[in-house]
Structures are given as structure tokens and as C-alpha cells.
Amino acid sequence: DTGVSQDPRHKITKRGQNVTFRCDPISEHNRLYWYRQTLGQGPEFLTYFQNEAQLEKSRLLSDRFSAERPKGSFSTLEIQRTEQGDSAMYLCASSTGTPEKNTIYFGEGSWLTVV
Amino acid sequence: AQSVTQLGSHVSVSEGALVLLRCNYSSSVPPYLFWYVQYPNQGLQLLLKYTSAATLVKGINGFEAEFKKSETSFHLTKPSAHMSDAAEYFCAVSASGGYQKVTFGIGTKLQVIP
Numbered sequence: 001d002t003g004v005s006q007d008p009r010h011k012i013t014k015r016g017q018n019v020t021f022r023c024d025p026i027s028e029h030n031r032l033y034w035y036r037q038t039l040g041q042g043p044e045f046l047t048y049f050q051n052e053a054q055l056e057k058s059r060l061l062s063d064r065f066s067a068e069r070p071k072g073s074f075s076t077l078e079i080q081r082t083e084q085g086d087s088a089m090y091l092c093a094s095s096t097g098t099p100e101k102n103t104i105y106f107g108e109g110s111w112l113t114v115v
Numbered sequence: 116a117q118s119v120t121q122l123g124s125h126v127s128v129s130e131g132a133l134v135l136l137r138c139n140y141s142s143s144v145p146p147y148l149f150w151y152v153q154y155p156n157q158g159l160q161l162l163l164k165y166t167s168a169a170t171l172v173k174g175i176n177g178f179e180a181e182f183k184k185s186e187t188s189f190h191l192t193k194p195s196a197h198m199s200d201a202a203e204y205f206c207a208v209s210a211s212g213g214y215q216k217v218t219f220g221i222g223t224k225l226q227v228i229p
Contacts, residue, residue: 004158033216040124042205042219043159056216091158104217106151106158 002026004107006092012113013082020078021110025094032075033104034067035091036060043091049075082114117142117208119189121220129228134178134193136223138206141187148189149207149217150180159205165189176200201227 005024013019025032030051035043046065047057051072061067064082069075079086089109122137140146147166151159163174170182180191191204206220 035219040221042207042221045216045218048216103161103164104149105161108158111156 004092004094004105006090006107006110008110009108010111010113012115015084015114016081018078018080019082019112020076021090021092021112023075023077023092023094023107025073025075025092026105029094029096029105030072031095032069033093033095034075034077035093035106037089037091037109038087046077046090079112082112084114087112087114117146117210117218119148119206119208119218119220121206121223123223124221125224125226127226127228128196130198131195134191134196134200134225136191136204136206136225138180138189138191138220139187140189140206140208142208142210144210147209148180148182149209150174150178150189150191151205151207151219152176153203153205153222155202162191162204196225196227198227198229201225 007022032049034046037043045058046061047067049069052069064080067077089111091109093104093106095104118141120139149164150162152162153159162178163172165172165182173179178193180189203222203224205222207217209217
């Protein structure tokens with residue numbers, strides 16, 4: 001169990017550029033989540049995958065945001081035409097499908113700064 | 116829908132004193148409840164979770180929490196604070212059925228005074 005891995009850990013980008021974050025969940029975890037956390041706030045749910053299917057998207061996930069999990073393993077979160085308000089930490093998490101074992105394990109997060 | 120309210124965005128305790136971080140939940144179905152800890156510039160680490168078994172849950176680093184349905188509370192305690200406990204603590208809730216999306220509170224920053 002190597003934990004949830006996120007890359008890159010830090011990204012500074014100019015407004016209007018596109019950025020992509022990658023998440024590798026714990027192996028055999030079929031559920032994968034993306035959260036966003038801004039300073040002084042708790043993590044806010046963005047989207048959720050069960051295997052390769054994206055089952056829920058928060059209204060926080062505007063049209064500029066897209067997430068994929070093409071083979072049910074790693075996932076990517078792309079932000080197009082970044083805005084300063086997108087500056088935040090993007091957290092990926094994964095879990096198994098059984099209720100009793102449904103502990104969500106988080107990665108270290110990817111910090112995005114839009115300048 | 117589920118939500119949690121954390122009472123007190125900042126809590127200060129002296130080293131060796133009792134730590135009490137408050138959390139109240141709202142849930143239309145039986146909840147699962149969690150406490151996570153976050154150190155600066157890091158992700159979240161699970162401290163403990165309640166999943167309808169024992170109401171008193173023991174976690175890592177000497178923390179425990181008690182589920183009180185009558186009070187809709189899930190307060191986090193530790194008998195004796197250590198300097199290394201200084202961090203931000205998040206209470207979270209999910210439904211006990213379905214895919215269990217977790218909803219977080221805004222967090223409580225714990226300061227430990229030497």
C-alpha cells in the first residue's frame with residue numbers, strides 16, 4: 001500500500017493557461033474522489049468516480065473543469081483557462097466499495113497558484 | 116443531505132491539558148462520522164471513524180470520540196495535549212449507505228501552548 005499519489009505537488013500558472021493534475025489511487029480502490037480546499041476552509045467535494053464511471057459532479061465543477069479516469073485506475077483533473085479564483089489545493093482520495101471499510105484515504109494534495 | 120458544524124475555528128490548550136474539539140452533525144440517514152487531521156501543507160490523515168459499531172471510538176495518537184445520537188454530536192478528545200498535536204482538525208460525515216461522499220466541516224485549528 002503506497003498511498004494516494006498526486007502530481008505535481010505544486011503548480012504556478014498564468015491566468016488563462018490550462019493545467020492538469022494526476023492522481024494515482026491506492027491499488028484496488030475502485031472509488032476515487034477529487035476535493036478542493038482553499039485557505040481556512042474544509043475540503044469541498046468536486047467529483048467522484050466508481051471505476052471509470054464519473055457518478056457525481058458538484059456544481060463547483062464548472063465547464064472549465066474536467067475529470068477523467070479512463071481505465072479505472074489513475075485519474076486526471078484538468079482546469080482550462082485558469083482564473084485566480086482557481087488557486088487552491090486539489091486533493092485526491094480513494095476508497096474501497098464496502099461500507100465498513102469505506103475509509104477515504106487522501107493524497108498530499110496539489111497546490112495551484114494562478115498569477 | 117449531511118453536514119457538520121465545528122464549534123470554534125481556533126482552540127488553544129496548554130501542553131498536558133485536555134483537548135476537546137466539538138462537532139455536531141446533521142444527517143437524514145444514519146451517519147458515518149470521521150475526524151481527520153491536517154498538518155501544514157499536507158493532505159488529510161484519518162484519526163478515527165464511527166461506523167455504527169461502538170459509540171466510543173478510539174483513534175491514533177491517543178485521540179478518541181464519542182457518538183451521541185441524542186445530541187447529534189461527535190466531539191474529539193485527548194486527555195493530555197502534546198506539542199505535536201498542533202494542527203488543523205476536520206470533522207466529516209457521510210451517509211451509511213450509497214457511495215458515501217464525505218462532507219467536511221470548516222476545521223478547527225488547535226494550538227498547543229508550552
